Amino acid sequence: MDFNKTKKALQDFGKNVVIAAKKNLKKKRKRRNGKSYPLVNTGQLERSVNDKLKVSSNSFQLEFMFADYGSFLDAGVDGTKKRYGQRKYGLKTFSYKTKMPPIATILKWTNQKRLRLRNKETGKFMKGGQQSLAFLIARSIFMYGQKPSYWFTEAFESAYKKLPQELIDKYALDVESFLDYTTQIK
Numbered sequence: 001m002d003f004n005k006t007k008k009a010l011q012d013f014g015k016n017v018v019i020a021a022k023k024n025l026k027k028k029r030k031r032r033n034g035k036s037y038p039l040v041n042t043g044q045l046e047r048s049v050n051d052k053l054k055v056s057s058n059s060f061q062l063e064f065m066f067a068d069y070g071s072f073l074d075a076g077v078d079g080t081k082k083r084y085g086q087r088k089y090g091l092k093t094f095s096y097k098t099k100m101p102p103i104a105t106i107l108k109w110t111n112q113k114r115l116r117l118r119n120k121e122t123g124k125f126m127k128g129g130q131q132s133l134a135f136l137i138a139r140s141i142f143m144y145g146q147k148p149s150y151w152f153t154e155a156f157e158s159a160y161k162k163l164p165q166e167l168i169d170k171y172a173l174d175v176e177s178f179l180d181y182t183t184q185i186k
Contacts, residue, residue: 007055010062013163014051017064020155021049029149039149041109045070049152066152076148077141084145089153100142107134 025046028036040046045067054061071094076084078095087093110116110133117129126132 006060007053009164010053010060013159014053014062014064016159016162017156018049018051020158021066021152022046024149024151024155025049027151039073039151042112045073064152064156070152072146073149074152075150077146079141079143079145082144084148087148088150089157091148091150091153096142096145100138103131103134103138106137106141107131110134110137 025040026038028038048065048067048070050065052063052065054063071092075087075091075094078084078093080096083095107130110130115133117126117133118124119126
């Protein structure tokens with residue numbers, strides 16, 4: 001069987017999903033205070049987004065890869081006090097129950113952003129304030145969670161809708177003929 005057109009279409013599909021997902025990560029989102037911010041901080045997640053197409057004689061496997069925490073940003077995480085309800089697209093629901101997010105990771109983030117606590121009376125930076133700030137942020141995330149962003153899921157859905165119906169039909173026919181062939185081998 002000749003799958004060159006199907007292979008090319010799947011490569012294009014994978015490339016389109018990766019491009020759209022990276023674009024979604026850079027898109028500005030509004031906070032409750034009205035300020036806008038991008039979803040990415042260091043760019044590590046954006047650099048990790050990739051696709052991989054494996055072609056064998058009788059099958060295709062298209063895989064999308066990104067850093068582990070990308071799943072939590074995509075589907076969101078329920079906090080102990082705030083729940084975000086049923087996720088779109090049937091995504092898995094993550095939630096905090098007993099463990100807070102790692103303070104070391106948040107401390108690293110606060111250092112990158114140069115965030116510090118100030119004393120209200122003197123206006124000076126507090127000694128040991130970094131650790132306290134990281135703990136307060138971790139506790140806030142633990143209680144209120146992370147709102148779903150659907151950065152990857154929406155990119156996938158958008159690209160899937162653009163996938164030509166003809167390709168889907170032809171691939172279905174290829175699979176059907178392959179199944180007919182494998183059942184006749186017995």
